[in-house]
Amino acid sequence: MKTARYSSLLLSIGLLLTQCTLDPECTWEDLYPEFESYVHFDDVEGTDLTLIGPEFDPSINLYTGYVIRTDSAYDALTAFSIDENCPYCIYPEIDFSQYTLVGFPLEISCLATNYVKLSATSDGWQYSLKTADQTQCNQLLCDNFGFNWILLPKSADTTNIAFEVGVARYFCDC
Numbered sequence: 342m343k344t345a346r347y348s349s350l351l352l353s354i355g356l357l358l359t360q361c362t363l364d365p366e367c368t369w370e371d372l373y374p375e376f377e378s379y380v381h382f383d384d385v386e387g388t389d390l391t392l393i394g395p396e397f398d399p400s401i402n403l404y405t406g407y408v409i410r411t412d413s414a415y416d417a418l419t420a421f422s423i424d425e426n427c428p429y430c431i432y433p434e435i436d437f438s439q440y441t442l443v444g445f446p447l448e449i450s451c452l453a454t455n456y457v458k459l460s461a462t463s464d465g466w467q468y469s470l471k472t473a474d475q476t477q478c479n480q481l482l483c484d485n486f487g488f489n490w491i492l493l494p495k496s497a498d499t500t501n502i503a504f505e506v507g508v509a510r511y512f513c514d515c
Contacts, residue, residue, distance in 0.1 A: 365513040367477050373507020377472040383460040386492040389443070391431040393422040394486045401446055403486075406468065406504035409442035435492065439497040444490040447507065451477045451483040457491060463510055465501025466493070472508045478515035 395401035398421040409415050415435060422430045435442055445468060449455065453474040460467045470489055493499055 342501060348444060355510055360382075363431070365478050365511040365515050366510040369509065370512055372472050372510040373496050373509060376456070376458065376469055376507060379460045379467070379469050380459045382461055382493075382497070384494050385459050386440075388435070388490045389431050389437075390419075390433055390442070390444075390488065390490045391429060392488060393425055393427040395432055395446065397425065398422065402435060403446050403448060404506075405446070406502065407442070407444045407446070408502055409437075409444075410499065411437055417441065424494070428429070437495075439495055440492040441495060441497075442490060443493055443499075443502060444488050445470050445486045445504055447472070447506070449485050449487050450474055451485055452476045453485070455487045455489050457489050459491060459493065461497075466497070467504065468501065468502055468504045470506045472481075473504070473512075474508060474510035478509045478513050 392398065392401065395403055400418075400421055407418070409418060415437065416446050419430075423432065443459070447455075447470075449472055451473050453476065456471045456473065458469045458471075460469065468491075472487075
């Protein structure tokens with residue numbers, strides 16, 4: 342009799358466990374859908390400029406647009422990383438008579454990817470940055486900073502550059 346009760350108890354627990362899921366309910370939401378409608382200016386080039394992160398360099402301001410037009414401004418931007426002898430940093434030579442360096446540093450999760458579009462507007466340029474974050478529930482800590490640098494030709498008037506950022510991500514019931 343005890344064996345029958347234990348068997349039915351284990352069977353009941355087993356049925357309950359199969360109806361319970363440990364997977365979170367997640368929905369993907371694009372909080373920056375207008376990004377998809379922006380037309381990207383084709384004469385933009387990427388650059389592999391990599392600096393030491395803002396956790397070490399207090400002069401790097403996250404969530405602030407950077408527009409570097411001169412060698413001296415570039416030297417000031419890279420000075421801390423060079424002085425600290427950063428082994429993973431990359432300092433490409435940039436001809437500032439030909440290009441303006443534009444970027445927007447921000448912290449992103451390990452599973453996120455940034456997409457940049459530079460669009461011509463009636464007021465100048467719009468630098469748009471969209472972060473697509475695949476993270477569900479667990480934030481992986483990896484000190485991942487994206488500087489998102491691009492080179493805009495000097496032939497383009499860089500007097501007015503507006504910065505706009507947004508995100509597409511999972512929202513979960515964790």
